[in-house]
Amino acid sequence: MAYTTLVPLRWGDMDAYGHINNAVFISYLEQARVNAFHSTPDDSSGADLLNEGVVVVEHTIRYRRQLPYSNVPLRVVCWTDQIKSATYTTAYRLWNDAGAEPELVATAKTLLAPVNFATGRPRRLTAQERTFLARFGPEESAD
């Protein structure tokens, strides 16, 4: 099942154009992943994976609308898009709920890899981690 979380905007996220700066979206994606991994009280696999080390390999972001600063938090829906032996992909849809109708402001994907920070080497995902990642998604209406 896809995971939904609310990320409050900060005034400093806005740039001179008066909208949320494109680079800040990466932080929103990060926060959604962290919140998702801490959302499972029955299973600490995600929190353990974060503590041990996961690095970003690639981000893909499509900016569809400007996101003005407001006091309405951004709604991020995310899910596991693909699991491979030593990488996985998280996909996201970012919604602005400040208007009368929800507006899809961005879609994104992140390729991530677990690493062993002691050796600095990437490693394979364990069976338990794969099961954990598979809990999230995909979103029913994902395109």
Added chain:
Amino acid sequence: MMQDEPSAVSQERDVPVGETYVYEVQLRWSDEDRMGHLNNTRYLTFAEDARTRWFAMAPRDEGDQAGFILARMEVDYLQQVRTADNDWLKVVNTVLGVGRSSLRIQQEIQRMDGEVVNRVIATQVHFDYDRDSSVPWTDTQRAWLERFATVKPDATDPVAAGTT
């Protein structure tokens, strides 16, 4: 305003024990630094966000283009915060003194259980950004700001006494 009303700028204003504005902050993973705690610069960001939301509610006369500008900050770091233990903090805002065109506020950053971890004292100025100059508060604004005053203005404080 009626002409026979007393001047709003009297020496002894009887300020009631006021309201507080409480702003809750969701911490981000990126707020933590290499020391494994909330980085010192983030408290200023939280204080900024609290002020932004708070002052967005301030009354404004028609045609009034002035905003708020920061003039001074004092920050006391009282406790470190490990973000794994605290997903949310709150900023509790009160007014310490209202000057002619300035404002002194206290912003206490607290854990959700009320423990104070950081205290910011800030001076803001009512400011016209286009004209690059300060602007006196209107009576309406002054009355609104004083609702948040927790103590009677100190006459020896130049800000509270309205000389700045």
